[in-house]
Amino acid sequence: MTQTQKILVTGATGTVGRQVVAELLARGHEVRALTRDAAKADFPAGVEVVEGDLTQPDGLTSALEGVTGLHLITFGGAAFTPLETGPQILELARSARVRRITVLHGGGPTPLEDAVRADDGVRWTVLMPVEFMANALEWADGIVASDEVREPFVARLSAMVHEGDIGAVAAVALTEEGHAGQEYVITGPELLTVGDKVATIAAAVGREITLVELTEEQAVEQWRAAGLTEDVIGFLLEAYGNTPEVGRTVAGTVEKVTGRPARTFGQWAAEHADAFRA
Helix, strand or coil: CCCCCEEEECCCCCHHHHHHHHHHHHCCCEEEEEECCHHHCCCCCCCEEEECCCCCHHHHHHHHCCCCEEEECCEECCCCEECCCHHHHHHHHHHCCCCEEEEECCCCCCHHHHHHHCCCCCEEEEEEECCEHHHHHHHHHHHHHHCEEEECCCCCCECCECHHHHHHHHHHHHHCCCCCCEEEEECCCCCECHHHHHHHHHHHHCCCCEEEECCHHHHHHHHHHCCCCHHHHHHHHHHHHCCCHHHHCCCCHHHHHHCCCCCCHHHHHHHCHHHHCC
């Protein structure tokens, strides 16, 4: 067990941020969670909640006081725009003598991640997860309403990762030596088609779920009806129709870093089965 440390987690109310908080707590560390709205944070007892915004780094001085590690996201504000405040945040972190920084990769180059990588004065680790298992929650309404999943490109392969494993890798990198300068691709332990995922959820909830394959045109129509922007739709068509190799290749990062195997989609589905029940 490493010595107890205090870690500041930004993006703490997000899908990954909550898992970073949970893993740090489970490992016996102190956690300070940064959020724009403390009243809505809803963290476990023992988490120190502080208000702040990465788009306004001048207000982060007190949040960084006394912390040894810092978990960063690359987008900020209510609109989730790419953060341009990396240099200021890093200067504050150095002044506070933060020893380790993790950055959650945003899917492509971003100003904040670029600033962290270029800074020789911090020990950084970039976390590069593939598709989150939590993305399957997008199917919950359709499954509850009609036991049906409607998706295009159903044969696509994904090495999707349990969000808890992203948090586990982050927690180790923030509190232990040996991870500075590393770029960790984080995946689950298996390759899954959309049909595999649907069958796994069906087994978890104990009933049949029908998979309906949509054409590209039908998928676009469905996404537009759901309010997705044209940029997001274009991204989905590329990601689903031409999944990059990194997204369909199993990496052993979770076991290498944490010492235990990556969690399966079956485990995730069992944990979230209630979300797919009426």
